[in-house]
Amino acid sequence: MKALHEAIQTLGKGIGNDIVKVDMFLNHRLETKLLFDMGSEIGAYFAEDKPDLILTVEASGIALAITAAHALGDIPVVFAKKGKTVVQTGTVAQAKVYSFTHKTENMIRVEKKYLPEGSRVLIVDDFLADGQAVNGMMELCRQTNCTPVGVAIGVEKGFQPGGKYLRNAGVKLLSLAIVDKIEDGVITLRNDG
């Protein structure tokens, strides 16, 4: 997506060979117009899949999720909550998510009643790297007997395995930008220009 590519190239920051910082417009400061344009792209791509709702994870997935939900005709958004601990209750679906960045294991959880059985769910997140958060959300769908119809991502780190894994599994995946490599701080995007 052109506007996102431009934002990454002008405002993003590559650090070392692994980190792409997009704090400036995607996950600390939010460039509102860009977020709405990203939401529109997601809406256009997944409209045919008729999602009933969007599932994301707090905190930085929320902005992209709600703009995409707006583009899809104001369908609801459910955001999974993060926590260290397992919640002991039958009303909650939960899944483990390991963060390679922070070397920590978190739980994500959602009240089951907000993922009604049989719902068609579009999974949205700002970043895709190892795919742990997306896998966790897939697991929440499994526990609630919902159908994930696809995955929409802001920025995919193409040199990490999450995207390849989802594509190989036949998941309908839209990554609005794919970072192919970061070398000494220089960011290379797939299909740029």
Next chain:
Amino acid sequence: MKALHEAIQTLGKGIGNDIVKVDMFLNHRLETKLLFDMGSEIGAYFAEDKPDLILTVEASGIALAITAAHALGDIPVVFAKKGKTVVQTGTVAQAKVYSFTHKTENMIRVEKKYLPEGSRVLIVDDFLADGQAVNGMMELCRQTNCTPVGVAIGVEKGFQPGGKYLRNAGVKLLSLAIVDKIEDGVITLRNDG
């Protein structure tokens, strides 16, 4: 605001004499259309104050912040991050926020560069109770030499001191709904109907 009042009365849940649960549409599942209508109200009310950006706190303030930012002509949103610990760096503004609900003290923080000196800042949050989060965001504005032009809130708990304190201090405050009391689970809203 009529639509929010209706949502609170039909979907909200009063618990005991103190808790109003709006998980169903405001801070776990998001009713997208309602969030956009709330954002429009905030935009109309604060347009004359010409905010340069919106400041909120992760996670549940983000959705309302971005819809309000959209209504204000797609101004940027900055969301403060929460953490237990003090970050030791001159590039970060931070403030203590005590949660009466959870009986814990958290820090909220923001990269100073995302609150440029002299910015006119509209503070947005989903809830106002004791006013600790709003005070924390005011403190972030003070540290960055920004001017808070007002505070926009989804649901104010009118029986807790945050709103009264801000009004007495002359802050321009818009609460889209004010819960006056909760008695045995029954929610009474100010100026309902």
